[in-house]
Amino acid sequence: MPLGVLEFHEVSKSYFGKDVLLSADMAVCEGDFVFLIGPTGVGKTTTIKLSYLDERPDQGRVVVLGHEAKGLRAKDIQMIRRKIGVIFQDFKLLTDRSVLDNVAFGLELTGVRSQVAKQRAEEALSEVGLAERAPDEIQRLSGGEKQRVAIARALVREPHLLLADEPTGNLDPDATGRVVETLRYANEVKGTTVLFATHNHNLLEAVPRARVLFIEKGKIEEVER
Secondary structure, eight states, X not given: OOOEEEEEEEEEEEETTEEEEEEEEEEEETTOEEEEEOOTTSSHHHHHHHHTTSSOOSEEEEEETTEESTTOOHHHXXXXXXXXXXXXXXXXXXXXXXXXXXXXXXXXXXXXXXXXXXXXXXXXXXXXXXXXXXXXXXXGSOHHHHHHHHHHHHHTTOOSEEEEESTTTTOOHHHHHHHHHHHHHHHHTTOOEEEEEESOGGGGGGOTTOEEEEEETTEEEEEOO
């Protein structure tokens, strides 16, 4: 039986008196590719933030990689996050560093020697089809290329769990297809567990084996395919 990588048990979260999640349940198991579907503003980003321990639930239990969020100390969260990759819609890349340095930076922060980090960064860029752009400045890349750099940065750490928050929201159809295919490769070939939040139902056909969770009115429900 697959191990639980991410679990929500009756999780509630509100902001300024507005309920975003209301006794929501969710389970993501090892090796899953899960789409979290729902329109803008229903709580997808909140779910992602809870999943990488950037937020805490008001009520209920969030369990990430076997660790319950409640009571975790800052240093515990830091250690858990080393096993999590996060991809944001707005990339969050360092504009004063090269493509290669952006990907290597996260590894260097965890104590990996610079030479080793850059070698692994080169391998990650090759996996997302951007090996030839390694020395380039970030600003010279297209939106789709920047997103693939962000994916390489997340994958280079060989995460147990990869969280993607609307990673194709600002991309054209061709770039969107490349991003989804890259995440599918990470899941099917490398065994990375993926939670992919999006409002775009059309993406579901690109990963036929994926599970689908639908978020609405504070609840998270699994949808049969």
